[in-house]
Amino acid sequence: MSATAISPLPGKPETPPAAGESLAVSAKPVTWKTPVLLGILGLVAFIFFGVMGPNETTSFGISTSGDFFQLPALQVPALPGGIVLSVLLLGLAAYAIYLKTKDRAAPGWVPIAFIVLFVAAFLIWVVGGARTPNISLAGLIAGSVTLAVPLVFGSLSGVLCERVGVVNIAIEGQLLGGAFTAAIVASVTGNPFMGLLAAAVAGAVISMVLALFSIKYLVNQIIVGVVLNVLVSGVTGFLFSTVMQANTDLFNSPGRLPIIDIPVLSSIPIIGPILFRQSVVGYLMYIAVFVVWVGLFKTKWGLRVRAVGEHPQAADTMGIKVNATRFWNVTLGGAIAGIGGSFFTLVAIDSFTKEISGGRGFIALAALIFGRWNPIGAFFAALLFGFADNLQSIVTIIGTPVPSQFMAMLPYLVTVLAVAGLVGRSRPPAASGIPYVKG
Structure with missing residues (x-):
């Protein structure tokens, strides 16, 4: 059986494999960081956005006054909507945990889908509990x-x-x-x-x-x-x-x-x-x-x-x-x-x-x-943090029951959570931070 040679990195000597040793490149071990964080956030969403969600109907405006045509506002019952989304979040977390038990990393779409669903559930929860449970979705995104x-x-x-x-x-x-x-x-x-x-x-x-x-x-x-x-x-x-x-x-x-x-x-x-x-x-x-x-x-x-x-x-x-x-x-x-x-x-x-x-x-x-x-x-990461920054301003105006101090720290909380867990295993450029001396 012929083996495919693996070229060494420039500047590094080639080390031949020992007798009977496979030439396959060993993968880095998959950590529990992302699955555990998704599981915790999924449980938080289920408790606060689902079980303890407000029993109101949340209204999301889609069109603005200057649009060509007006689209009807999106009406979402806060309690059922929060339960459905939180169950989906727990499902994504369970899938990430299952992959970890098989020593496989969760694919990139899992944390992305989790973020989108979590933001949607949070929006429904926080707007549904406000004095005026309606918000302009178009204005929020813009x-x-x-x-x-x-x-x-x-x-x-x-x-x-x-x-x-x-x-x-x-x-x-x-x-x-x-x-x-x-x-x-x-x-x-x-x-x-x-x-x-x-x-x-x-x-x-x-x-x-x-x-x-x-x-x-x-x-x-x-x-x-x-x-x-x-x-x-x-x-x-x-x-x-x-x-x-x-x-x-x-x-x-x-x-x-x-x-x-x-x-x-x-x-x-x-x-x-x-x-x-x-x-x-x-x-x-x-x-x-x-x-x-x-x-x-x-x-x-x-x-x-x-x-x-x-x-x-x-x-x-x-x-x-x-x-x-x-x-x-x-x-x-x-x-x-x-x-x-x-x-x-x-x-x-x-x-x-x-x-x-x-x-x-x-x-x-x-x-x-x-x-x-x-x-x-x-x-897209900057857009996520910009969204958190804008959201904390808008929900304070509409009278959310969430303490204003928590909303003020929302952009920075999102930053910490994103970098700490949702980013997964990420490798910067190999020579980043290392000065180069010729010779």
């Missing part, structure tokens, strides 16, 4: 996409950096620096588009500092990122207090980027406001996700970037300039994060305040991990 814009840009910055082997903890500082620079430049020039361009430059400059110290001087990348976050926070806070507040009209009145409606398409129910009624930054978000994905996985440049992030020694032997590739990728990632930061001061509100980014850089880092270092995966 608002979630809007709030996810800076998270998407931040996670794309992290993807570009980590794919090339540099851990970018400084996303928070890049978002904050972009927001501050966009506000002050747009205020002075009277042109929000100049502020948008300046935000990209500010993010790139912050990333250059990260690249310089972590790539050239081999300083620990995580420490440099944390220091940059603190530095940008301190500098922007100081300048806000001493410069912006001293003359608000001149330095902190940037105006807003216009919302662009694409005729006809923006009036399509549900998807119209999401895809075709956005600011310039919102449209740039969709373009950036597509361009980064195509660049990383469909071009020669992306192949080189991923080679540097996985095995820099092998890339070096092929003539790729490892550290130069890392430097410019990190710089590009910073520019993208800076554009995301401009959202806070040019789209969300028309002024800058201290710590306006509110820790969203760290949520973007979680979206990067949850999305498995893939631009499209990071995009």
